[in-house]
Amino acid sequence: MTIDVWLAAAIADAERRGLPELKSMLETLARATAALRAADFNQRADR
Amino acid sequence: MITIEEFGRRLRAGELTSTQVTDACLQCIDRDNPRLNAFIAVTADEARRQAREADQEIAAGRDRGPLHGVPISIKDLLDVRGLPTTAASRVREGHVAARDATTITHLRQAGAVFVGKTNLHEFAFGTTNEDSAFGPARNPHDPSRSPGGSSGGSGASVAAGMAFATIGTDTGGSIRIPAAACGIVGLKPSFGEVSIDGVVPLSRTLDHVGPLALSVADASLVYHALLGDAHALPPVPLPPHSVRLAIPRNYFLDLLDDEVRARFDEAVARLRDAGVHIDEINLHHTADIAPIYLHIVLSDAAAYHAATLDAMPERYTPNVRIRLEMGRYLLAEDYVRALAGRDVLRREVDAALAQHDALILPTLPIPAPPVGASTVPVGSGTEPVRNVMLRLTQPFNLTGHPAISIPSGRTAGGLPCAVQLVGCRMQTDALLKVALACEPQIAPGPLPRSGNVGG
Numbered sequence: 008m009t010i011d012v013w014l015a016a017a018i019a020d021a022e023r024r025g026l027p028e029l030k031s032m033l034e035t036l037a038r039a040t041a042a043l044r045a046a047d048f049n050q051r052a053d054r
Numbered sequence: 055m056i057t058i059e060e061f062g063r064r065l066r067a068g069e070l071t072s073t074q075v076t077d078a079c080l081q082c083i084d085r086d087n088p089r090l091n092a093f094i095a096v097t098a099d100e101a102r103r104q105a106r107e108a109d110q111e112i113a114a115g116r117d118r119g120p121l122h123g124v125p126i127s128i129k130d131l132l133d134v135r136g137l138p139t140t141a142a143s144r145v146r147e148g149h150v151a152a153r154d155a156t157t158i159t160h161l162r163q164a165g166a167v168f169v170g171k172t173n174l175h176e177f178a179f180g181t182t183n184e185d186s187a188f189g190p191a192r193n194p195h196d197p198s199r200s201p202g203g204s205s206g207g208s209g210a211s212v213a214a215g216m217a218f219a220t221i222g223t224d225t226g227g228s229i230r231i232p233a234a235a236c237g238i239v240g241l242k243p244s245f246g247e248v249s250i251d252g253v254v255p256l257s258r259t260l261d262h263v264g265p266l267a268l269s270v271a272d273a274s275l276v277y278h279a280l281l282g283d284a285h286a287l288p289p290v291p292l293p294p295h296s297v298r299l300a301i302p303r304n305y306f307l308d309l310l311d312d313e314v315r316a317r318f319d320e321a322v323a324r325l326r327d328a329g330v331h332i333d334e335i336n337l338h339h340t341a342d343i344a345p346i347y348l349h350i351v352l353s354d355a356a357a358y359h360a361a362t363l364d365a366m367p368e369r370y371t372p373n374v375r376i377r378l379e380m381g382r383y384l385l386a387e388d389y390v391r392a393l394a395g396r397d398v399l400r401r402e403v404d405a406a407l408a409q410h411d412a413l414i415l416p417t418l419p420i421p422a423p424p425v426g427a428s429t430v431p432v433g434s435g436t437e438p439v440r441n442v443m444l445r446l447t448q449p450f451n452l453t454g455h456p457a458i459s460i461p462s463g464r465t466a467g468g469l470p471c472a473v474q475l476v477g478c479r480m481q482t483d484a485l486l487k488v489a490l491a492c493e494p495q496i497a498p499g500p501l502p503r504s505g506n507v508g509g
Contacts, residue, residue: 008385017383032380036352039345040384043391046342048398 010037010044055215058272059288062120065112072112072123075218076105076167079125083169083216091191092201092210094130094140096170101125104167111165118165119284120275126161127217129208130171131178132263133252134158141254142176142186144369145362155252157221157263157280164284169217173207176374178223178256179355180204181231181443182423185371190425193235195469199422202235202443204228205266209236212266219267219276225256226347227417227447230459230474233266234417237461237470240266241273242447243482245454248280257354260347260451270460270489277482289483291490292411295329299475299488300410305340306446309432311420317463317471318416324495325414333410337402340449342395344441347448349384349392356381400453404479407455412488413476417459419445421469446474456482458489460496 014037021029056064064070080098087093108123130140133151135158140146154162161168173191175183183191183206191206193199194214201210205222209232212220222229224242233240241264248263255261265276271288278286301307301322310318326332356363359378367375406413419442420430429436450457455476462473473496477485 013383013385020383021379026376026379028376029379032376033383036348036380036383039348040388042342043345043349043388043395046339046345046391046395048339048342048395049391050394 010041013037055268057268058120058124058218058275059269061124061218062122065123066117072105072108072167073102075123076101076125076169079169079216082214086194086214086216089192089197090194090210090214091189092172092207092214092216093127093170094142094173094188094207095137097137097168101167101169108165108167118163119279120287121161121279121284122165124166124218125169126166126276127169127172127208127211127220128158129174129205129220129222131174131223131254132158132221134168134171137171139254140187141178142174142188144187145366147369151252153252156249158252160280160282160284161221163282164279166279172205172211172220175204175206176371177254177359178204178225178228179374179377181227181440182425183207184425185373187371192425193422195237196422198424199469200235200425202232202418202422205232208266209233209238209240212236212238212268219265219272221276221280222264222266223253224262224264224451225260226351226444226451229262229264229266230417230447230457231443233459234470234472235422237464238266238268239270239273239461240264240459241277242450242457243277244456244480247480247482248277255358257351259354260351262451270458270486270493273458274486288490289487292487294325294491294495297330297488297491298410299325299330299332299412299414300335300406301332302337302406302413302415303334304336305343306415309419309437309442309445310416311432313465314416314419314421314471318473320498321462321473321496322414324498325492328495330492330495332414335406337406339395339398339402343399343449343452346392346395346399347444347452349388350396350452352377352381353384353389356384396452399449403450403453403455403476407478411477412485415474415476416446417472417474418443421465421467421471450476453479455479456485458485460489460493462496463498
């Protein structure tokens with residue numbers, strides 16, 4: 008799942024649950040997740 | 055305020071009794087707790103009973119060790135049998151601990167006197183102590199400021215003279231942050247050394263239990279008692295000229311308040327003057343610290359709180375509830391990436407310590423922030439309070455290395471600053487030897503203390 012798809016789904020679910028204040032925090036979390044996925048210690052199946 | 059060491063000498067010389075110092079702490083609580091809100095529960099009657107028993111034992115020749123008759127406060131995250139463990143949350147309403155946490159059992163065996171249970175950030179999930187069902191604790195050096203967190207009431211209780219030492223927990227810095235903000239010593243032992251049985255978890259892979267106290271020697275005494283070694287004395291300090299330290303420069307010195315930086319530089323200069331060898335190094339992967347920490351702590355906390363978030367969400371304070379909810383959206387694959395990054399960081403710190411006794415760095419990049427502040431000015435910019443307060447402590451919860459915070463002077467406004475020493479994994483006693491050697495140079499003159507116990 009890409010981060011964009013994950014973020015859109017998470018925000019939609021938070022709004023459905025009546026937690027719209029989660030949106031800005033999920034956006035911050037998405038930036039942290041992007042940094043984590045870009046780290047050089049991650050392994051890939053093709054390398 | 056006197057140290058545990060000094061009280062022990064005077065107790066055994068017949069100059070002071072446990073009853074006297076316990077009464078003095080309880081009087082201090084009566085006087086100052088209304089403005090500091092350090093305690094959620096004060097156990098005055100039980101403390102006086104324990105103190106009388108401690109005095110009777112000393113009179114009868116039974117000496118339980120250095121903590122015999124010493125008044126201690128307990129973060130209200132640890133089970134003490136017969137008392138609620140509130141975790142500063144309405145979620146825990148009605149809870150009463152059926153038995154003591156293992157560490158509390160050890161403290162009882164060591165003869166400690168429990169004066170009460172201290173305030174904290176709800177479920178230990180915050181750095182300021184503001185989000186508590188019992189209201190915010192405040193800093194004894196300036197009640198308009200936070201005492202740090204999450205063990206904020208614990209830090210305030212010792213700095214204000216309400217207890218000789220306190221037991222805190224540290225998942226991202228919650229012992230060292232309040233120790234730094236309140237001008238006392240805080241020790242996070244190596245991961246896994248001190249039992250977390252009977253402690254409400256935040257993250258079982260990051261949680262540590264440890265002491266906050268007035269000096270490194272006192273922290274050592276309490277640490278050993280927590281392990282069940284009630285008669286252990288502090289280790290012998292290393293000679294300063296044999297100590298080898300390393301300053302991790304990148305990331306760790308990049309974002310500091312000007313006065314915190316000045317106090318750190320002055321402490322380093324005094325250590326060098328005393329003969330301590332200090333190198334400067336760089337650690338890799340520091341940009342990944344916060345993302346790694348966030349993915350682990352949010353996932354672990356969400357797993358523990360999922361049922362109550364669904365059943366009684368209104369009982370959480372709003373900020374803590376929302377942060378916990380964030381953890382429910384993380385993907386397993388990202389959690390696994392964070393675990394891999396944690397291993398990398400652990401190896402980085404291990405490698406840095408291969409040629410050194412300890413790392414030396416500031417504990418808290420800023421002085422205690424104002425209560426209610428969501429951002430603070432640091433350097434040329436503004437930072438979120440939570441992020442900046444965790445910045446220098448959370449790396450060593452991820453890696454598990456023992457770390458100790460020692461006061462290093464004050465700002466012009468009188469707020470404490472602190473230096474952190476980080477030792478080799480599973481070698482907390484070796485770190486204490488280094489800390490004992492460095493404490494006189496790090497702390498210029500008397501530690502910032504208040505209170506009136508023992509003159």
